[in-house]
Amino acid sequence: MIGCSHHDAAVEFREKIAFTSDQVGAALADFHDRFPSCELVLISTCNRIELYTTSGDNQALDRDAVAGFLADQRSLTTDEVIDQMIYRAGVEAVEHLFTVAASLDSMVVGEAQILAQVKQAYDLACTSGSAGPLTHNVFQAANRAAKRVQQETSIHRRRVSVPSVAVGEVIPEVFDSLSKKRVVICGAGEMGEETLRYLIQAGAKDIHLLNRSFERAVALAETFDVTPVPWTELLDEVVAADVLIGATAATEPIIDQATFLPLHAKRKNRVLLILDLAVPRDFEASIGDLSSVYLYGIDDLKAACERNRRERQKEWPKAKQVIAEETERFISAIHHRGAGPVIQRLRTQATDLKQDELMRLKNKLGLGESDAATVKEIEKSFDRLINKLLHPPLTSIKDDAAEGHRRGLVEAVRHLFNLGDE
Template sequence: MIGCSHHDAAVEFREKVAFPSDQVGLALAAFRERFPSSELVLISTCNRIELYTTAGNDNELDRDAVAEFLAEQRCLKMDEIVDQMIYRVGVEAVEHLFTVAASLDSMVVGEAQILAQVKQAYDMACESGSAGPLTHSVFQAANRAAKRVQEETAIHRRRVSVPSVAVGEVIPEVFDSLKKKRVVICGAGEMGEETLRYLIQAGATDVRLLNRSYDRAVALAKSFDVTPVPWDQLYDEVVAADVLIGATSANETIMNQKLFLPLHAKRQGRVLLILDLAVPRDFEASIGELSSVYLYGIDDLKAACERNRRERQKEWPKAKQIIAEETERFIQAIHHRATGPVIQRLRNQAGELKNDELDRLKNKLGLGDGDAAAIKEIEKSFDRLINKLLHPPLASIRDDAAEGHRRGLVEALRHLFNLGDD
């Protein structure tokens, strides 16, 4: 793996090496043409750019070759890539991918989006033909590891961003579902955009977006397929809202109790949930004292985030243990897979020798069709002898495979018995 993320590279550099979605396929095709027997999966998000490669039969494919390919693709100098990219090989690369897929390496640990991004990157590599047997295995194993972390720990169930807590934990306390509920968001900045993302994931279908700059509201509303509303219609939207969200960057409240009271009367006792995510606050705190109004301020939500963050930290060791177990499981499977063809050729060779000797013995002893019982007993004896002779070396090879072929017994066996190459 060669790549960088929010952990080790500034956003300015990540922007330089990132691949827009319409360029990923072209990069995969270019890699395949340059290194036809190698494999590549390219993950490119706002927080990380990582290339997972296999060497295949391309002896020239090493760290520098991949760095040079990336530099050419992004029109950068080789030195820029070499100095600012992180490299991981073998077990470390596998463990890193599993950690990324499980969202343990994300800016917001436990966010669910990264696994979908990893799957999308793998699917694109499959479509382009740049994926292969090894990347198939490792990315499928990464998905399995991520699912285990999701199912066996509470990391993904503990939200730690203000919008995710607001939408995922507070709204369900008031409403069973967002279907048929009018959600009104005031503010189209970063906080409003993130909140929109969680609202759509939660099933909201009637969302109105207001912003002092109407053009900004229109642009953001279009990307999420929600309805933009001019700012001067704020009061009408407050009357119609079931959920009212403040996410502006205004220097003072956009609504105090005096302005809200006549709107409250028009609502005729309907429940209103107000989520004030803004700093300074968008809604005067006293509004929350009125009947049928539930108001959660930024401090309430941040306190919930901090509680969840502490709970996630408790789950961290368990999640890391799962990643370690899945990494070891994958590496052992790969090592055992490498021994399989050699062992099979050895058994085939032994079987051919057995058959030759059995035919020779039957001819010498004059055994025919009428001696089927005797021939069967002789064959069983030959099979037991072969199994007893092969058991110790094959057991040693399996143990060596589990340890990463450190003693080189597979290669030794191949040469000793003249078993040929894979």
């Protein structure tokens, strides 16, 4: 793996190295042309760009080769890529991928989006033909590791951003579902945009977006397929809302209690949930004292975020243990898979020799069909002899495979018994 993320590279460099969806497809095709026996999966998000590669049988693929390929793709020098991107190989690369997929390396630890992005990158590599046997295995194992972290820890259930807590924890306390609720968002900045993402994930269908700059509201509404509303219609939207969210940069409340009272009367005691995510606050705090109104301010939500962050920290060792276990499991399977063909060829060679010797002995002793019992006993003796002879080397090969082939016994057996390279 060669790549960079928010941990180790400035946003200016990540912008230079990032790929759009169309560019990823073209890069995968170019890589396949340049390294036809190698494999590549390319992950490119706003926070990370990572290339996971494997070497072909007859084609060396080291850090410099991948860095050179990436540099050519983004019109950079190879030195720029090497200087500003991290490099992982073997077990470390596998463990890194598992950690990324499980959202333990994300800017917001536990966010669910990264696993979907990893899957999307893998699917695109499969479609383009740049994935192969090893990337199939490692990305499927990464998905399994991420699922285990989700199921066996509460990291993903502990939200730590204000919008995620507001939508994921506060709204369900008031409404069972958002599918038939009118959600009104005031503000189309970063907080409003992040809140929109969580609302759509939560199933909200009827979302109205207001902003003092109507052009900004229209642009963001088109991105998320929601309804832009002119700021002048704010009061009417308050009357119609089931969930009212404040995310503006206003220096004074956009709705004070005096303004809200006649709107409250028009609502006729319909429940209204107000999520005030703005600093300074968008809604006067006393509005929350009125009947059928539930108002949560930024301090309430930040306190919940901090509680969840502390709970996540408690779960961190458990999540890392899952990653360590899944990494060891994958590497062990790869090593055993590498020893499997040699073991099979050794057994086949021994069986072929046994059959030849058995036939020679039958002919020499003149054994026919009437001597089937005798032939069976001889064959059993041959089988016992082969098993006893092969048991020590096969056990050693399996032990060596479990340790990562450190003693090189697979290659030694391959040459000693002339088993070939296939």
